[in-house]
Amino acid sequence: MTFDRKIKIAPSILAADFANFGAECAAVEAQGADWVHVDVMDGHFVPNITFGPATCAAIRPHIKGVMDVHLMIAPVDPYIDAFAKAGADVLTAHVEAGPHIHRTLQAIRAAGCKAGVALNPGTPAEAVAHLLDLTDLVCVMTVNPGFGGQKFIDMTAKVKTLRQMIGDRPIHIEIDGGMDPNTAPLMARAGADVLVAGSAVFKGGSVSDPAPYGANIRAIRAAAEGVYA
Ligand code: DX5
Numbered sequence: 478m479t480f481d482r483k484i485k486i487a488p489s490i491l492a493a494d495f496a497n498f499g500a501e502c503a504a505v506e507a508q509g510a511d512w513v514h515v516d517v518m519d520g521h522f523v524p525n526i527t528f529g530p531a532t533c534a535a536i537r538p539h540i541k542g543v544m545d546v547h548l549m550i551a552p553v554d555p556y557i558d559a560f561a562k563a564g565a566d567v568l569t570a571h572v573e574a575g576p577h578i579h580r581t582l583q584a585i586r587a588a589g590c591k592a593g594v595a596l597n598p599g600t601p602a603e604a605v606a607h608l609l610d611l612t613d614l615v616c617v618m619t620v621n622p623g624f625g626g627q628k629f630i631d632m633t634a635k636v637k638t639l640r641q642m643i644g645d646r647p648i649h650i651e652i653d654g655g656m657d658p659n660t661a662p663l664m665a666r667a668g669a670d671v672l673v674a675g676s677a678v679f680k681g682g683s684v685s686d687p688a689p690y691g692a693n694i695r696a697i698r699a700a701a702e703g704v705y706a
């Protein structure tokens with residue numbers, strides 16, 4: 478994975494056909510996705526359950542690019558090796574998931590993955606101030622995690638603060654929740670470079686009719702890059 482600050486669109490397979498993950502991942506990549514975002518939920522840290530490392534491993538061969546795994550689980554540490562072995566490129570843990578996020582980020586890097594740290598809407602940017610040297614990505618949640626299709630919560634001020642805190646460090650700022658062509662430009666302007674989008678990418682398409690995925694991805698990218706098509 479090489480670092481850059483160009484806008485990257487990361488479709489969340491939370492909005493894909495769960496019986497068809499392999500084909501859905503291949504379809505969004507063929508339609509222009511930069512990363513594939515994989516939402517792991519445990520029914521404990523968040524009030525919903527999705528899937529675990531075995532599903533991630535099954536999906537992996539169908540993703541050519543970056544597999545971005547968002548862990549909405551607590552505890553995190555006992556499962557890091559399993560998700561690393563499943564082929565995650567980025568493993569993101571929540572700062573709220575336990576008292577030892579510093580150790581968690583060390584363990585993620587030791588397992589050979591890029592280390593991400595996610596912040597719920599109620600958590601201030603300053604929560605990562607002493608973690609930046611251990612971090613490759615800060616994920617700013619713009620919904621309360623657990624479900625796709627929720628209303629965007631504006632985190633412009635937090636993203637701007639993080640962008641300043643990060644300075645020249647090679648750390649991505651990722652936005653997760655409610656990203657669409659209306660909300661993406663706000664976050665891009667504030668300093669984000671990775672935009673996760675579930676419903677806004679998968680709406681209107683399917684593996685047998687994937688062209689809408691491409692149109693949706695291009696619309697979000699164009700809006701974020703400030704080029705209104
Ligand atoms: C929410 C997940 C998000 C979600 C985004 O807990 O982490 O990745 O899938 O979905 P949309 O884009 O529909 O808000």
Ligand code: ZN
Pocket residue numbers: 489514515516547653673
């Ligand atoms: Zn996510």
